Amino acid sequence: MNAIDHPLVAAYLDSVARETAGLPAERRAELLADLREHIEVSEARDDEAVRAVLAELGEPRTVAASALAEEGAPATAVTAVPTGPLAGRQAARIIAVLPALGGLLILGSPFAGALVLAIGLALLWKTPLWDARHKRIGTATALAVPVLLLLGGLFLAGGWVGPVELLVIGVFAIGVPVSGALVLTRALRV
Amino acid sequence: MVPGDAKNDDGGGRVPSQLRKGVLEHCVLALLRDEPKYGVELLAELASVSVMTTSQGTIYPLLSRLRREGFVDTELRESPSGPPRRYYALTPLGRTALAEFAGAWPRFRDAVDHFLNDPQGDTA
Known part of the structure; x- marks a missing residue:
């Protein structure tokens, strides 16, 4: 099985997508594509290897925060946007x-x-x-x-x-x- | 990557994280000085110096910005094994930015060292 089809990877990418709701759609799609590519290139085969790759990438929240910061979003928006009532x-x-x-x-x-x-x-x-x-x-x-x-x-x-x-x-x-x-x-x- | 000292040596503290902000992108540019590199390669080299990254995934937004600002270019290349890889290459603009940083850094480092070691210019 390719790493990209692994349920842990899907959950990870979903999670990053959720945390980056405040990003412009294009930027968000690019980040997810980059992460997906990184995981694919790593060619992790089993559960353990997939877990290791995801651990190295870091918490979805951390990655999302870095993306929002690059976008010039104010620090408060990092937590405010994804938890808004209309963002769930x-x-x-x-x-x-x-x-x-x-x-x-x-x-x-x-x-x-x-x-x-x-x-x-x-x-x-x-x-x-x-x-x-x-x-x-x-x-x-x-x-x-x-x-x-x-x-x-x-x-x-x-x-x-x-x-x-x-x-x-x-x-x-x-x-x-x-x-x-x-x-x-x-x-x-x- | 050494599990044993991940706790205290992962650069996750407040000071390292603030220091990284200004210099990380120039370290990325420096890594690309001699040849284009693909994401996983670049990240592995950054991560080999533990103070530079805690979460590799945070580098991708940085690379995206460097590309938008014209410091790096990307190119998809076939790989002998596995899926195609996106290579990052330094542009002339990126090279100029790197040279500027390389010129400013020693003065900056010396100034910080000066205040840390001998703040008053005489013995305390």
Whole structure:
């Protein structure tokens, strides 16, 4: 088994990812790639060797603190960012799917859907977990449902679309927000 | 790397950690003076002098900054065994920074020694 597939390595990298929530996404991805590469190059084969490599790299918290310091983050942010109420792993998963969920809910219940969508977007823009680009992707994909729904309704009222076109619009209305939520969830793991 | 004296010789104290801040990056540049090196190699050489690093992983953010500032360049090279390795090489800018540090360091070291050994300029 390659060291990179070792459960201890996955846990270690997850931990570093969690502690570096305050870093710009690109910097965080680079650090994780560097650590991953270091572990791969070390070619540790068994549990003991993997443990030794990880011990040499240092505590995830220490590595994260050094990365945040290089980024010019104030020393207090090192502890403040990862423990914020909107920075937890659980919260992250919920925030990632909430806008898309709201968008989809609109299909069934416009009021509840719009409410969930609004809350989801507000949380998405408040959390430090994603950079502005991912926040825009999440927003755009979640808003696709009401926009497509409106267009579909207009076209239908105008008598310009048949059942096939309507089906296509329906597939997009579900597919787009779902892929948006996937992109956000993925970006978390880098 | 010697398990026995890891406790008191790992450079983890407050003073060593503060001293490292200003000089570590120049030690990294100095290690690259003669030839490009890959991450694991570079870290092993730093770690062989125990006062220089406690956690090897903390060097990667430093290398990342040195690259962004144009002091080092990176290049992915195939390895005879195992996965490709990212090599770090000194740029002309990095070489200049290293020369500057090498010029300033002896004066700095002598000044510190002076205050530590003979603060008043006469016998106490």
